[in-house]
Amino acid sequence: MAWEYSEKTKQLFLDAVAGKPGTHLGEIENPDGIGEHGSIACGDALKFTFRVEKNDEDPTKDRIIETKYLTFGCTSAIAASEALCCILEDKKCTPIEALKVTNADIVEFLEGLPQQKIHCSVMGEEALQAAVLDWSRKRGVDLKALGIEIVDEVEEQEHDRIVCRCFSLTESYIRRKIKELNLRTIPEITAAIKAGGGCGACHHEPGGLQDILDDVWGEAGSRQEAVGSSNSVPTLLMFGETSKPAVAPQPSEPVQDVAELSPYQFAKRIEQEIDTNIRPMLQKDGGDIEIIDIKGTLVYVTLRGACVGCAGATQTLKFIVEKALHDNVSDKVRVIQV
Numbered sequence: 001m002a003w004e005y006s007e008k009t010k011q012l013f014l015d016a017v018a019g020k021p022g023t024h025l026g027e028i029e030n031p032d033g034i035g036e037h038g039s040i041a042c043g044d045a046l047k048f049t050f051r052v053e054k055n056d057e058d059p060t061k062d063r064i065i066e067t068k069y070l071t072f073g074c075t076s077a078i079a080a081s082e083a084l085c086c087i088l089e090d091k092k093c094t095p096i097e098a099l100k101v102t103n104a105d106i107v108e109f110l111e112g113l114p115q116q117k118i119h120c121s122v123m124g125e126e127a128l129q130a131a132v133l134d135w136s137r138k139r140g141v142d143l144k145a146l147g148i149e150i151v152d153e154v155e156e157q158e159h160d161r162i163v164c165r166c167f168s169l170t171e172s173y174i175r176r177k178i179k180e181l182n183l184r185t186i187p188e189i190t191a192a193i194k195a196g197g198g199c200g201a202c203h204h205e206p207g208g209l210q211d212i213l214d215d216v217w218g219e220a221g222s223r224q225e226a227v228g229s230s231n232s233v234p235t236l237l238m239f240g241e242t243s244k245p246a247v248a249p250q251p252s253e254p255v256q257d258v259a260e261l262s263p264y265q266f267a268k269r270i271e272q273e274i275d276t277n278i279r280p281m282l283q284k285d286g287g288d289i290e291i292i293d294i295k296g297t298l299v300y301v302t303l304r305g306a307c308v309g310c311a312g313a314t315q316t317l318k319f320i321v322e323k324a325l326h327d328n329v330s331d332k333v334r335v336i337q338v
Helices: 007-017 075-091 103-109 115-139 153-159 171-181 186-193 209-217 263-284 313-328
Strands: 033-039 044-053 063-072 162-164 287-295 298-305 334-337
Touching: 007 075, 033 115, 044 075, 044 115, 063 075, 075 103, 075 115, 103 115, 115 186, 162 171, 162 209, 171 186, 171 209, 186 209, 263 287, 263 298, 263 313, 298 313, 313 334
Parallel strands: 298 334
Antiparallel strands: 033 044, 044 063, 287 298
């Protein structure tokens, strides 16, 4: 599938994966703020870090002077992360002022995003908030005393009910984003935060997305999803085509020491991880992957479809394929493109 991106989005992506000066792909060592959002198993993940110029008298006057990110995602995820970094560094804002940057600002900076990629801009906003929360704890800043409430998503997931099991999204998170983003239908929810974009079981089950929408807005304010229609997808600076729902990832087996696995068992674990988690992610954007050979811990693969000739192919192999195999099979795996 070929997504229709703005020229600015494409240029930001190409510059980032090429590592051009002024781009931000990477990670700050010993950052003043670090925030993560998403999950590798869910198809998109973002790790955002920043460094501040500290004000010794008043930490609330610290200024963000450097930002970086690592993202496990597609063209729009990389471009949206670049946009976030550019906005913050241009503004030279304090971490508290940075909280005013919203996903709408990121979309506007990119001059639009395809309908089903809006969640990439939301991911950036969420990672930024998590990083500011981390900064506040390190610097002893009481955000609540300043009238600022940032939810710790890790704590929320531990104590709240999971509604969308494919993407591990809680009821509280979904309710919060429905109100913040004025989401009125299930397609709007999926486009904005990916909830319901996997198996679809949470759409109309008791306590699912439609029930939450009806509870938040009332049945009259919650427009029923129109079968076969994309008219209810958010329209903020978006263009392009819609896509099929993502394949719901299945949980991987616990990581084992590779020495405990026979060559056959090791190969089967590699195949399972690629078939279950990696291939569905690539196929969402029209790509694919094929295992050519496995020799020891070396996994030889070739990319297919839209991934062929893509400027981000190297990043795809490193941050998507190899990272997932490291996390879910063995950290000794090395992926080689042939």
